[in-house]
Each structure stands twice: as structure tokens, then as C-alpha cells.
Amino acid sequence: GAVVSQHPxxxxxxxGTSVKxxxxxxxxxxxxxxxxxxxxxxSLMLMATSNEGSKAxxxxxxxxxxxxxxxxxxxxxxxxxxxxxxEDSSFYIxxxxxxxxxxxxxxxxxxxxLTVT
Amino acid sequence: xxxxxxSPQSMFIQEGEDVSMNCTSSSxxxxxxxxxxxxxxxxxxxxxxxxAGELTSNGRLTAQFGITRKDSFLNISASIPSDVGIYxxxxxxxxxxxxxxxxxxxLSVKP
Numbered sequence: 001g002a003v004v005s006q007h008p009x010x011x012x013x014x015x016g017t018s019v020k021x022x023x024x025x026x027x028x029x030x031x032x033x034x035x036x037x038x039x040x041x042x043s044l045m046l047m048a049t050s051n052e053g054s055k056a057x058x059x060x061x062x063x064x065x066x067x068x069x070x071x072x073x074x075x076x077x078x079x080x081x082x083x084x085x086x087e088d089s090s091f092y093i094x095x096x097x098x099x100x101x102x103x104x105x106x107x108x109x110x111x112x113x114l115t116v117t
Numbered sequence: 118x119x120x121x122x123x124s125p126q127s128m129f130i131q132e133g134e135d136v137s138m139n140c141t142s143s144s145x146x147x148x149x150x151x152x153x154x155x156x157x158x159x160x161x162x163x164x165x166x167x168x169a170g171e172l173t174s175n176g177r178l179t180a181q182f183g184i185t186r187k188d189s190f191l192n193i194s195a196s197i198p199s200d201v202g203i204y205x206x207x208x209x210x211x212x213x214x215x216x217x218x219x220x221x222x223x224l225s226v227k228p
Contacts, residue, residue: 043218043220046215095159105150106207106216108161108162109159111157111158111159
């Protein structure tokens with residue numbers, strides 16, 4: 001149980017275009033999902049917290065107009081990187097929180113490798 | 118903000134050896150979690166700890182939640198080649214259930 005999928009697993013796009021990444025909880029409902037980015041040989045950096053039916057909460061330094069997050073259902077959150085630039089190239093990972101209380105167990109998707117040329 | 122200090126940064130061990138890594142913080146956490154990440158993959162949850170002093174095992178893995186709630190360790194016994202990867206600790210307890218991650222411990226196992 002507690003399986004999270006991401007699509008696509010990798011994407012290459014041209015500078016200036018937008019890219020949408022999907023995160024799905026396959027066998028449970030997640031009221032809260034998280035989006036992280038990870039640069040090579042570094043730890044996970046939380047970008048934003050996505051709550052179903054409400055606006056996402058962005059971490060300091062993350063541009064909300066550039067990284068659009070939509071959490072329209074209890075099993076799906078999407079991250080759209082708008083007007084992507086080469087510096088946005090990174091490994092983007094989502095996670096979904098199991099349970100609605102203070103239980104902080106997060107289950108991660110397999111990640112999406114974004115390369116902007 | 119809250120930060121976790123994870124050590125060691127990397128380890129090179131022989132197959133069959135035991136491994137120990139730990140995380141410390143100046144802040145108190147309500148939960149500690151340990152994840153393993155393989156290259157190009159998302160982290161996989163190994164062990165979750167919820168009570169100060171709790172000692173939990175998962176196969177060859179054992180983790181403990183420090184009594185002060187400011188630290189945790191992970192032990193791997195009798196390491197095997199598939200233990201290779203990056204291990205992250207994470208402290209939890211934020212209002213939205215967010216986690217604070219350590220910088221990771223890269224484990225290499227020589228057959």
C-alpha cells in the first residue's frame with residue numbers, strides 16, 4: 001500500500017515552454033501532498049505544500065507564479081513549471097501524506113527529471 | 118529555521134559489516150523518519166518513529182528516537198551490496214505535517 005506515482009518520469013523541453021508534472025496517490029487519499037526539488041548530490045528541498053481544495057503554501061524563495069500547483073482531488077496534485085529556463089532543470093519529487101492527522105509519514109513518487117534546453 | 122545535522126556524509130564499507138548513521142538537531146521533533154534513495158528514484162520510507170526512546174526494527178535495520186527528541190540513529194547490520202544508496206533522516210512535527218530532511222549519508226558497500 002501507500003503507492004505514489006509521478007508522470008512523466010523524465011521530460012526535456014525548450015526554454016520558455018511550460019511543463020506539467022502529475023503526482024497521484026494510487027491506493028490512498030491524500031489531503032496533503034508536497035513538492036520537492038533535488039539537485040545532484042543534494043538533499044530534498046521542499047518547494048510547496050499542496051492541500052486539496054485550497055491554495056498551495058510555498059516555501060520562502062519559491063516563486064508561486066512560476067511553479068503553479070493544483071490539488072484538485074484527493075489523489076492528484078499537479079506542478080506546472082511555467083516559462084521554464086535551464087536553471088529550472090532538476091529532479092522534482094512529490095510526496096503524499098498518509099492520514100489526515102499529525103501523522104507525518106510521507107510516501108514519495110519516483111521523481112521527474114526535468115531538463116530545459 | 119529547523120535544521121538537521123546528519124553524519125557521516127558518506128561511508129565505504131565491506132559487505133557484511135554493520136553500519137551506523139545519525140541525525141541531530143537543536144530543535145525537538147515529534148517524529149523521526151528514515152528514508153533510502155536509490156539513484157534516479159524517489160526516497161523510500163524505511164522506518165518511522167513516534168515516541169521518544171522508541172527503538173524499532175525493520176529486518177536488518179534498527180532505528181531509535183532519541184530520548185531528548187533531538188536525535189535519531191539508524192543501524193544496518195550485516196550489510197549487503199543492495200544496501201548501497203543515500204539514506205536520509207527526516208524530522209516531523211510541523212503544523213502541516215511537513216518534514217525537515219538531513220543532507221543524507223551516502224553508503225557504498227564493497228562486495
